Amino acid sequence: MALSLRKGAQGLARQLLPAACWGAQAAGTEAQHSLSGPSKQQQRGMAKMSHSEATNTFIVEALEHLEYPKRLRKLLLTPEREVAVELALLRDNGEVATFNAYRVQHDNSRGPYKGGLRFHPQVDLDDVRSLASLMTWKTAVMDIPFGGAKGGVTVDPKDLSERELEILTRKLVQALRPILGTYEDIPAPDMNTGAREMAWIFDEYTKFSGFSPGIVTGKPVWLHGSLGREAATGRGTVFAIRELLKAQGLGDIRNKSFVIQGFGNVGSWAAQILYEQGGRVVAVSDAYGAVANEHGLEIPELRAHLAANHNLASFPGGVVMPPENLLSVPCDVLIPAAIGGVITEDNANDLQCKIVAEAANGPTTPDADHILRQRGITVLPDIYTNGGGVSCSFFEWVQNLQNFKWTEEEVNAKLERVMVEAFQAIWELHTEDKIPLRTAAFVKALQRVTRARVHRGFD
Ligand SMILES: NC(=O)C1=CN([C@@H]2O[C@H](COP(=O)(O)OP(=O)(O)OC[C@H]3O[C@@H](n4cnc5c(N)ncnc54)[C@H](OP(=O)(O)O)[C@@H]3O)[C@@H](O)[C@H]2O)C=CC1
Numbered sequence: 001m002a003l004s005l006r007k008g009a010q011g012l013a014r015q016l017l018p019a020a021c022w023g024a025q026a027a028g029t030e031a032q033h034s035l036s037g038p039s040k041q042q043q044r045g046m047a048k049m050s051h052s053e054a055t056n057t058f059i060v061e062a063l064e065h066l067e068y069p070k071r072l073r074k075l076l077l078t079p080e081r082e083v084a085v086e087l088a089l090l091r092d093n094g095e096v097a098t099f100n101a102y103r104v105q106h107d108n109s110r111g112p113y114k115g116g117l118r119f120h121p122q123v124d125l126d127d128v129r130s131l132a133s134l135m136t137w138k139t140a141v142m143d144i145p146f147g148g149a150k151g152g153v154t155v156d157p158k159d160l161s162e163r164e165l166e167i168l169t170r171k172l173v174q175a176l177r178p179i180l181g182t183y184e185d186i187p188a189p190d191m192n193t194g195a196r197e198m199a200w201i202f203d204e205y206t207k208f209s210g211f212s213p214g215i216v217t218g219k220p221v222w223l224h225g226s227l228g229r230e231a232a233t234g235r236g237t238v239f240a241i242r243e244l245l246k247a248q249g250l251g252d253i254r255n256k257s258f259v260i261q262g263f264g265n266v267g268s269w270a271a272q273i274l275y276e277q278g279g280r281v282v283a284v285s286d287a288y289g290a291v292a293n294e295h296g297l298e299i300p301e302l303r304a305h306l307a308a309n310h311n312l313a314s315f316p317g318g319v320v321m322p323p324e325n326l327l328s329v330p331c332d333v334l335i336p337a338a339i340g341g342v343i344t345e346d347n348a349n350d351l352q353c354k355i356v357a358e359a360a361n362g363p364t365t366p367d368a369d370h371i372l373r374q375r376g377i378t379v380l381p382d383i384y385t386n387g388g389g390v391s392c393s394f395f396e397w398v399q400n401l402q403n404f405k406w407t408e409e410e411v412n413a414k415l416e417r418v419m420v421e422a423f424q425a426i427w428e429l430h431t432e433d434k435i436p437l438r439t440a441a442f443v444k445a446l447q448r449v450t451r452a453r454v455h456r457g458f459d
């Protein structure tokens, strides 16, 4: 299996690239964003890696399998554009509050920038930079014609009224409007955003640019959204797990046990679909608590309970447990589906699962990843596992461009196909080249992005 830009392709690349691209690194072009992963200081364990350094560590590891010149590596690691804005909001109490917001456009070699918008108090530029990069590799692994971007506002939406949240979302669109576009950069939901926020974005953008349903995906189904998009990330995660179990000869979902961290859009849909397929979801958590039942939680009842009471841990069909113990509950498959950086070198040895299916973005630090490899725990990487969301966003975008609507069955069948095909591509690299699934996914993505960039040229 050819991993590098070997003879033919390399010759082509050299032909298309300005000769200077292939030489030694020019002075003054060294990394601005810790491009090569951890610094010497971090390697000595004196500081924790940032999110973007962790992401770049995984990319650099994959690049070791590809004979790419240094400047091309820099191009692949550096975001193309970073926008930081301050949003002022007149609060309901008459005071003015300000919020930092970001949009990072990482790469558009394969198509328009694409990626979600996160509203979370921990959002910062480094976090968004890392998430934008992951989007580039995710759209490439899924082989959908988009690049990668991500946005975020540093805010806890629970502190705002619905009116305040709507105004903040509209102000975000006003601030980012020059860099958004149906063929330019297309936002979508991420943590603490969903169909309601996407409807506001669609409306605000349309005020300035005319009817533009394709400007954002994840919209309500009755407002140019796609059937199946809400469940797509969770459903895709289940397809990913099913394919891995099959490939490893471990059977199917039925009677396997699952632990899920995060019970929002992704976690609760994954739980629901696993439950429908006979899986036993033995413990789940949200930001406030966790609940467990070794015989399997009744997920439809748990979802109804959460919707009615806004309190997961008070569910009568399970026992309350400390959320910090969730990751070490014994299970076949652990599904982190909340924030990043939760599986670390401090807790990786405590995990008692056979598989980690990364529904969240960036849940595992590089050190923890190393420990899991040594322990023989298979990691289904985020850039594949949660790729069902953006794949379905692509389906929504296509429907919007055609002003047409597909049935949910059609959408789910297409989703299954892209999840299966992407799995086969990375499983082949994993088995033939004996590299971890994460490295295989990054190698596949790097090859696809580089091929597009090189053939488009650099002028
Ligand atoms: N939505 C999508 O289509 C996609 C999402 N993802 C990724 O999936 C992950 C989840 O996103 P999504 O489901 O949309 O987000 P949601 O906001 O819908 O849900 C997030 C869930 O995580 C919980 N949570 C937050 N912080 C913690 C914590 N410290 N410990 C345990 N649970 C916590 C939240 O709890 P609470 O409600 O109590 O705050 C909530 O249950 C993110 O990493 C996101 O980037 C990836 C691809 C697509």
Ligand SMILES: O=C(O)CCC(=O)C(=O)O
Binding pocket: 114, 115, 116, 117, 138, 186, 187, 188, 189, 190, 217, 218, 361, 386, 387, 389, 390, 391, 393
């Ligand atoms: O649906 C999309 O366009 C992107 C979703 C997202 O933000 C992600 O996959 O992390």
